[in-house]
Amino acid sequence: MKTLIIFYENLFPIDRGNKSLIVHFIEYLKNNKVNFTLVCIGSDKKPSDQLKLFIDDLIYIQNPLEIKVNKIINKLICFFALTKLDQHQWLQFLVRRKLRKEWTRYDHFILNYVSFYRTIPKKRKKDTLLFTHDIEFFRDLSFSGKKDNFSCNIRLMNREMELFKKFKKVILLAEYERKLLAEKGYFYKNLIVSGIPQKLTQNRFDLEEEIDFLFVGGNALQNIEALNLFIKEVYTHFSGFKFIILGKVCEQFSFDKEKYPNIKLKGFVEDIKEYYHKAKIIVGTIRSGSGVKVKILEGMSYSKVILSNSKGLEGIEATHLLDVINIDLFRDTNNLIEIISNSLNDKIFRKEMGSNASKLIKNNHSPRKCFEEIINNIK
Structure with missing residues (x-):
């Protein structure tokens, strides 16, 4: 069994939580001898030396939006998108086309973020695990400043839950997210609560805490x-x-x-x-x-x-x-x-x-x- 992991963004430097999670996950796969390939869509023309040293089986794609005409087309599509989850369709189309030979070579797929759901062909979504990192409509509600009024993002909520149903598994990071989804009517049994791993580091009490x-x-x-x-x-x-x-x-x-x-x-x-x-x-x-x-x-x-x-x-x-x-x-x-x-x-x-x-x-x-x-x- 072979798995293709698709990550949109430069993986290094690790300056955000989603990168840290994926790095921990890949290290765990390597330690458990899981057969997988990482697809990384980054802004640089070539993968960083750190990325090449980190993983052997790598497919690196320079972000197609670095090309001006693609960026313009993508912006136009984003403007007319019904929700933020339906933006960047052009970017995903270009990446999906670059990976067209890979869709039949792998048994499973892991996708980073639901907003990139169009990257995965329809027929392969049932073989795909989705890392959420954040649930978009929870995040949107938090920034709106409204505690229990979903009128501002009801369309986003319905769209996101509809998309979750298409995947084999949806990976949440905490049990409270599963409970909140249930409160909003999502009872599908395709949810996994993973949590975020951390490596213990012995505190250096010999150092001055300055x-x-x-x-x-x-x-x-x-x-x-x-x-x-x-x-x-x-x-x-x-x-x-x-x-x-x-x-x-x-x-x-x-x-x-x-x-x-x-x-x-x-x-x-x-x-x-x-x-x-x-x-x-x-x-x-x-x-x-x-x-x-x-x-x-x-x-x-x-x-x-x-x-x-x-x-x-x-x-x-x-x-x-x-x-x-x-x-x-x-x-x-x-x-x-x-x-x-x-x-x-x-x-x-x-x-x-x-x-x-x-x-x-x-x-x-x-x-x-x-x-x-x-x-x-x-x-």
């Missing part, structure tokens, strides 16, 4: 929103402490440097490990968006204190004040300030909570627990 707060995030609106709210609601009480921000979010994020001189924007870094080891608290107070927040799981895997909220912890079975700190569960701001102060000043407190966080990762987010059911569907 970073008080650490935030890691890509260039996305929800990350900018999260930073603005965190600084306004929480960090304003701790402005004398060092706050480091990593990732492409630094390209768009701005703040009052005179008022907050201890906030430092570092941008994208090749090796994030040192920053995690030297951080006391990982910040993940996300207010919008959907799906499981990989950077929170990543911080937990380093045995770090996680300062988050209910939205940021969606899909993560963590207990407040045992595994993580959830700022939404404090009725009194003074209590929140006290707990954060303890986290900053008490190394034993940090070590105990960090140890609980890493145990949660070990028990709930091992590669085997996350991917075993998927493997069983392609062997």
